[in-house]
Amino acid sequence: MSAPPIASREAALRIxxxxxxxxxxxxRALVGALSDKYDLPLTESKLASITVEDLRSILAGGHAEENCVVGVSNEAxxxxxxxxxxxNVTNSELPVIESYVDGDMPGSIRVAIANNKGENLDGHFGSCERFLIYQLSASAIKLIAIRSALDADAAEDKNKARAEVIADCDLVFIQSIGGPAAAKVVRAGVHPLKKPKGGAASEILGELQAALSSPPPWLARVMGVQPSSLSRFAEALDGEDA
Incomplete structure (x- = not known):
């Protein structure tokens, strides 16, 4: 059975x-026109790369080089x-991305969440439609990007390609992940965390945020700080040195 031409519900809604x-x-005509220019399936990231001139050319079809009039206004x-x-997509399942510039949240970490619908952790690493990318500090949580994972599926090494999608993150939450895939995620510098039951992203990130002020050893390593469980020993050593 052939794969569907549109990769996700969100992509179908946008089209x-x-x-x-x-x-x-x-x-169907628009899907056909887009399919002539872009490899299937049509994903959110492919749609996000289309410019006005691209769309004009796509709709003009074989007459694009003759500056064919598409039949709709430039504003349309x-x-x-x-x-x-x-x-401005009404009824979109996806949450709204917040404004963020690197350096806005000192001491923060970046967290990816495997996602299929809404603002939830509800995906497996190898099959989720996208990753929600959050910047997380002790005082704030910001959704800074939404990245399609489906483009990576065309790669020869799908797991490596999916790991590269989130390579700038410190952690990734997934419902499940296989051993070989986990190894490639770790090799990309990302710490995978399995949460089989999934749940609302806000709740999962809230739990993680609460741990930032007194991180366990594994989280302290991710943050690049000293584990709270070792702080008393460090204080004792400082006293001896004095």
Whole structure:
């Protein structure tokens, strides 16, 4: 059985809204036009890379080089592209990304959550649709990115490619992960944490946040700080040195 042309529910919603903006263009026609330019399946990250000129060329088809008039206004094209990017999508299952610049949250760590729907940990490492990326400090939690994991599935080494998607993270929460995949995640510098029952991302991150002020040894290593359980010994040594 062939794979579906659209990778996720979110991608399908974006395409449907874009088609409606383009003077009610048939969704199947838009999927077909996009499929002529992009390898299937159509993923959220592929849609997010489309520009207005890309869409104009896609809709013009074989006449694109002749500057064919698409038949819709430039503003409609812009609105359609915004929908493809995921902006202003009504009924989107995905949470809103917050503004963040590296250095905004000193002492914070970056956490990935395997996700399929809503703002939940509900995915297995090798099959989740995306990773929600959070910046976490003792005082704040920010969703800073949403990254499709499905593009990595076309790679020769799918597990390595998925690990590279989250290589800038310190931790990744997943419902399950196989041994070979876990080894590649660790090799990418990310600490995998299994939580088989999953749950709301806010609850899982809240539990982790509570541990930041007095981290156990494994978390202290991730944070690059001294484990709280060893602090009293360090204080004693400092006293002897004095």
């Amino acid at each position: 449907a809204l874009a088609a409606r903006t383009l003077d009610g263009l048939d969704v 094209l812009k609105d359609a592209v915004r929908f493809l990017w995921g902006e």
